[in-house]
Amino acid sequence: MDYNEILASARGQIGPHCKACPVCNGRACGNIMPGPGSKAVGDTAIRNYNKWADIRVNMDTLCPNAQADTSFECFGKTFSAPIFIAPLGALSMHYGDKHNDISYNRILVPAAANYGICALTGDGVDPAVMQNAAKDMAAIGGMGIPTIKPWNREFVFEKLDILNELGIFAAAMDVDGAGLPFLKAMNPNAGSKSVEEMREIINYAKMPFMIKGIMTVKGAEKAVEAGASAIVVSNHGGRVQGNVPSTAEALPEIVEAVKGKVKIFVDGGIRSGVDVFKAIALGADAVLIGRPVVPFIYAAGEEGFRVYMDKIVKELRLGGQLLTGGSGLLTGGRIGLNDRGNLIQSHSNLCDCH
Numbered sequence: 001m002d003y004n005e006i007l008a009s010a011r012g013q014i015g016p017h018c019k020a021c022p023v024c025n026g027r028a029c030g031n032i033m034p035g036p037g038s039k040a041v042g043d044t045a046i047r048n049y050n051k052w053a054d055i056r057v058n059m060d061t062l063c064p065n066a067q068a069d070t071s072f073e074c075f076g077k078t079f080s081a082p083i084f085i086a087p088l089g090a091l092s093m094h095y096g097d098k099h100n101d102i103s104y105n106r107i108l109v110p111a112a113a114n115y116g117i118c119a120l121t122g123d124g125v126d127p128a129v130m131q132n133a134a135k136d137m138a139a140i141g142g143m144g145i146p147t148i149k150p151w152n153r154e155f156v157f158e159k160l161d162i163l164n165e166l167g168i169f170a171a172a173m174d175v176d177g178a179g180l181p182f183l184k185a186m187n188p189n190a191g192s193k194s195v196e197e198m199r200e201i202i203n204y205a206k207m208p209f210m211i212k213g214i215m216t217v218k219g220a221e222k223a224v225e226a227g228a229s230a231i232v233v234s235n236h237g238g239r240v241q242g243n244v245p246s247t248a249e250a251l252p253e254i255v256e257a258v259k260g261k262v263k264i265f266v267d268g269g270i271r272s273g274v275d276v277f278k279a280i281a282l283g284a285d286a287v288l289i290g291r292p293v294v295p296f297i298y299a300a301g302e303e304g305f306r307v308y309m310d311k312i313v314k315e316l317r318l319g320g321q322l323l324t325g326g327s328g329l330l331t332g333g334r335i336g337l338n339d340r341g342n343l344i345q346s347h348s349n350l351c352d353c354h
Contacts, residue, residue, distance in 0.1 A: 017034055
């Protein structure tokens with residue numbers, strides 16, 4: 001099946017909350033939860049998408065007819081594209097009962113590795129979710145990044161013990177998960193972390209550690225102080241707090257503050273290969289994409305995942321050819337801060353690239 005056929009098929013296999021829309025822009029979801037919507041007022045996912053769409057790129061087609069290099073180095077390994085898969089959880093609740101977290105991750109983890117990229121997996125109230133995801137990663141040489149909720153110290157260390165023993169590639173924590181109401185009600189519950197607490201967690205991990213949920217310069221600087229190997233500029237798709245800026249608005253100032261000190265990922269509303277290019281031109285090292293992947297896995301498993309990724313990477317390669325003056329170089333800082341003004345224009349005051 002091709003891209004449109006798989007997406008059409010997904011509409012009969014997913015839902016009722018997710019509509020498998022032609023463009024995953026948050027409009028059909030609004031503030032629907034359970035479902036993939038945003039917290040009231042329900043416009044943060046929409047804003048994420050719109051702010052990437054507001055950015056326009058400049059073409060330079062007087063250039064060599066060469067394919068862009070989309071390879072991406074992270075934590076000592078080279079990946080085929082600067083696109084990792086964002087962690088999702090409670091799949092059966094939010095997307096339909098064809099899959100639960102364990103069965104979804106069992107498809108996603110090897111599919112991403114086979115494509116030459118990496119999947120982050122979610123955490124949840126059932127410890128088996130992360131345990132099984134870690135086993136799936138261990139079966140393919142440890143490739144994957146389990147994302148741990150900000151539980152209390154003992155519970156986090158228990159989870160890291162599993163990852164340390166299995167030799168998992170990297171670990172992450174979505175610190176903004178501290179604001180999720182159902183996690184606040186848990187015992188032990190999820191809570192915010194001080195720099196000292198975060199440093200202790202990172203030092204306990206025997207692998208590179210990512211902190212997801214950074215939206216301010218101060219937050220990025222504290223993540224660096226705590227020893228993070230990477231940060232993810234993310235507002236949790238608007239699911240934790242409403243009335244927050246988009247990630248495209250937050251990214252440039254964070255890049256200016258911590259570029260070169262830590263790997264910088266960004267997620268939220270990135271829906272095309274050109275959006276990926278925009279994120280890199282703004283200074284990100286790579287992106288995460290989450291929600292749009294789900295319908296393709298629900299409809300066609302690993303084949304669906306491959307078809308989705310083929311579309312995004314093809315768009316990125318074309319953009320890399322036409323938007324870099326034929327240099328063909330996309331990642332690893334090769335689109336530097338000094339070059340951004342020649343590559344992209346923005347209609348947002350908060351992400352002005354001129």
